[in-house]
Amino acid sequence: MSKLQNISFQNHTLITALYDDKPYVAMRPICEAIGLAWNGQYERIKRDEVLSSSVRVIRTVAEDGRKREMSFLPIEYLNGWLFGIDANRVKPEIKEKLIQYKRECYQALNDYWNKGAAINPRKTLTPEMQRHIQELVTGIKLRKGIHWSTTYSKIKTVFQVGSYKDIRIEDYPALCEFLGGKPIKGEWAPRKKQSLELAGKRMLLFYDENGMEHRKEISRDKFVMSVDAFIEEIGLPNCGIYVEPEKLFRLQRKISKKLEAAYSHQRQRASTPHLR
Numbered sequence: 001m002s003k004l005q006n007i008s009f010q011n012h013t014l015i016t017a018l019y020d021d022k023p024y025v026a027m028r029p030i031c032e033a034i035g036l037a038w039n040g041q042y043e044r045i046k047r048d049e050v051l052s053s054s055v056r057v058i059r060t061v062a063e064d065g066r067k068r069e070m071s072f073l074p075i076e077y078l079n080g081w082l083f084g085i086d087a088n089r090v091k092p093e094i095k096e097k098l099i100q101y102k103r104e105c106y107q108a109l110n111d112y113w114n115k116g117a118a119i120n121p122r123k124t125l126t127p128e129m130q131r132h133i134q135e136l137v138t139g140i141k142l143r144k145g146i147h148w149s150t151t152y153s154k155i156k157t158v159f160q161v162g163s164y165k166d167i168r169i170e171d172y173p174a175l176c177e178f179l180g181g182k183p184i185k186g187e188w189a190p191r192k193k194q195s196l197e198l199a200g201k202r203m204l205l206f207y208d209e210n211g212m213e214h215r216k217e218i219s220r221d222k223f224v225m226s227v228d229a230f231i232e233e234i235g236l237p238n239c240g241i242y243v244e245p246e247k248l249f250r251l252q253r254k255i256s257k258k259l260e261a262a263y264s265h266q267r268q269r270a271s272t273p274h275l276r
Contacts, residue, residue: 026072027042048084095162
């Protein structure tokens with residue numbers, strides 16, 4: 001007797017079975033999920049002495065309610081079969097999927113039967129994050145003239161992935177920083193730990209032209225505002241900003257010197273003949 005159990009992996013349903021107290025996995029659904037031709041892979045299994053002697057034909061019930069017999073291999077032999085497929089000899093459109101299965105499928109199925117749950121070793125970028133990365137790459141193309149393919153190639157090399165879509169969600173902030181941007185806000189972001197070092201301090205948070213975050217401590221007697229806002233605020237009768245008279249005189253003198261220097265520079269430019 002065999003106990004069947006469906007396991008969701010990479011948005012596909014894989015069929016496993018407990019046969020003689022040993023976990024097995026149906027091979028045809030895996031082939032179909034990757035994009036491999038089942039007939040060719042079945043012939044390859046039959047040609048292998050170890051795999052052919054380990055195949056078990058188990059009766060299953062399909063979604064349409066009909067009973068079908070399927071070929072199963074012990075889960076422990078799954079990687080032996082997967083790594084026997086040369087990723088460089090398959091169609092380009094299924095190469096990345098094959099590599100994902102080589103990396104993760106055995107571990108997920110093994111975890112299910114030994115730990116009670118299939119553990120996804122890495123949650124990859126969400127569609128929203130992928131669009132954000134595409135925007136950052138486009139920004140690099142517009143600002144620096146670096147072609148998209150060059151940037152994506154660098155991403156794959158640095159993060160050791162077949163595609164930027166395979167990057168783990170916890171590496172998303174590092175990817176954004178690599179591209180000179182900042183992450184979008186969302187529930188994915190880990191909660192920041194409280195910092196006793198910053199407790200009670202006033203910090204100015206700002207971003208530079210590359211989207212990099214910077215912080216600067218501001219003492220409590222300082223204000224952050226534009227020049228126009230300061231001029232307007234300081235001229236009000238009930239000004240909320242208190243400035244000592246001595247400092248106002250110092251400000252007046254500096255402004256006068258600034259105006260005098262600017263006026264002198266303009267007169268000098270006006271009197272200098274222009275070459276034609």
